[in-house]
Amino acid sequence: MIHDLLLNHINKNAKFSKVEQEEFCRFFQKKAILKKQFILEQGQVCKFEGFVTKGCFRIFTIDKKGNENTLYFAAKDWWLMDIDSFMNHKPSELNIQALEDSEVLIITQKDKLTLYDTIPNAEKLFRIMFQKSIVAWQRRIIRNHSLTAKERYSHFITNYPEIATKLTDRQTSSYLGITHEFLSKIKKQS
Amino acid sequence: MIHDLLLNHINKNAKFSKVEQEEFCRFFQKKAILKKQFILEQGQVCKFEGFVTKGCFRIFTIDKKGNENTLYFAAKDWWLMDIDSFMNHKPSELNIQALEDSEVLIITQKDKLTLYDTIPNAEKLFRIMFQKSIVAWQRRIIRNHSLTAKERYSHFITNYPEIATKLTDRQTSSYLGITHEFLSKIKKQS
DNA sequence: TATTGAAGTTGAACTTGTTCAACTATTTTC
DNA sequence: GAAAATAGTTGAACAAGTTCAACTTCAATA
Numbered sequence A, B: 001m002i003h004d005l006l007l008n009h010i011n012k013n014a015k016f017s018k019v020e021q022e023e024f025c026r027f028f029q030k031k032a033i034l035k036k037q038f039i040l041e042q043g044q045v046c047k048f049e050g051f052v053t054k055g056c057f058r059i060f061t062i063d064k065k066g067n068e069n070t071l072y073f074a075a076k077d078w079w080l081m082d083i084d085s086f087m088n089h090k091p092s093e094l095n096i097q098a099l100e101d102s103e104v105l106i107i108t109q110k111d112k113l114t115l116y117d118t119i120p121n122a123e124k125l126f127r128i129m130f131q132k133s134i135v136a137w138q139r140r141i142i143r144n145h146s147l148t149a150k151e152r153y154s155h156f157i158t159n160y161p162e163i164a165t166k167l168t169d170r171q172t173s174s175y176l177g178i179t180h181e182f183l184s185k186i187k188k189q190s
Numbered sequence C: 001t002a003t004t005g006a007a008g009t010t011g012a013a014c015t016t017g018t019t020c021a022a023c024t025a026t027t028t029t030c
Numbered sequence D: 001g002a003a004a005a006t007a008g009t010t011g012a013a014c015a016a017g018t019t020c021a022a023c024t025t026c027a028a029t030a
Helices: A004-015 A018-026 A084-086 A109-118 A121-146 A149-159 A171-174 A180-189 B002-014 B018-026 B083-089 B109-118 B121-146 B150-157 B168-178 B182-189
Strands: A029-033 A037-039 A048-053 A056-062 A069-077 A094-099 A103-107 B028-034 B038-040 B050-052 B056-062 B068-073 B094-100 B101-108
Touching: A004 A018, A004 A048, A004 A121, A018 A103, A069 A171, A069 B109, A069 B121, A084 A149, A084 B121, A103 A171, A109 A121, A121 B068, A149 A180, A149 B109, A149 B182, A171 B168, B002 B018, B002 B050, B002 B121, B018 B028, B038 B109, B050 B109, B068 B168, B109 B121, B121 B150, B150 B168, B150 B182
Parallel strands: none
Antiparallel strands: A029 A103, A037 A094, A048 A103, A056 A069, A056 A094, B028 B101, B038 B094, B050 B101, B056 B068, B056 B094
């Protein structure tokens, strides 16, 4: 079943009845994205939410100075979207690009609202998922402030080994908030 | 009415009936916190959520090197809690301290769960609030990576002027992720 | 297979931010 | 109102991280 991963993910965070599970899944359509393709580009309005079932994505912005800044990587079991753009129908500041041939379960903006109406439990599911997400963002801020670049690099490769191995050093450095030259020097040290 | 601010806040994010509004508010008790008092200390389990109605708080951790790291400041209309500790009943990594004599509307952990059961709309309310929160955290990460300390300082004082004026430079610098000596030098420059 | 282009490496000079220490306000507290 | 603690300032030496440029390695493609 193409929805197995999604179901598994839901059941970790909420208690859906069989009927609810089926209804929930019916909203999501499989979509294949080839390596290097963008599923969202800066300036576009984000009209979907996606759940990654295969492959890996990079979510990043390009700032005024032209530097790429990676917000996060989304491998299997992660969600993809620009919440702000999706929520407020405004142009996205984020790019979402496949790092390898990937598959995503997509729900449209319109269906997402319907989903909340037809499956009240979905509110709880996403409320809980968002809570967890906030905790992760807070921790990242603290790490950025209290750890050196080298310590952040170690943390990243030990905590996300599957993702880290898929990345070029340039991608990793744009996530850590350092230049790729400096990452190269860090790696040489250790 | 002591719940006016809270009601106002709810109505910005959700559509509650009059009955729901009253039920919602009944869960929240007013609590006064004097300047410098802690409403949560690192190591304790966070057994409440609070909505600030007066004053200002600082939410921070102390890292292994002994440095204070401010996650955020919560003035009137902001929420206070350690989500992770509250959600998973584990010791908090955060301290929450009043910067001046303050007042908070408190809901206990137990009541929060009851609230979600008795007012299904509350799930939607908090789901939406958490979404907004995630956007704010993501933006902060990007600012930390793409702006210099001076630019972050300017951004902070122009976007949160009411809060910024209540702070000592040490508190501001621990939010910006720099030393207070360097903040002093930044301020002299401009 | 040759060619192009992108990714990684290295060094030197530079900038940003830290550390420590000494000093000067400014608050708290008794 | 004096004493003590806390907050802010400044400078000099230092460390962390950047920039730029030149070079190497690897992968993609004609």
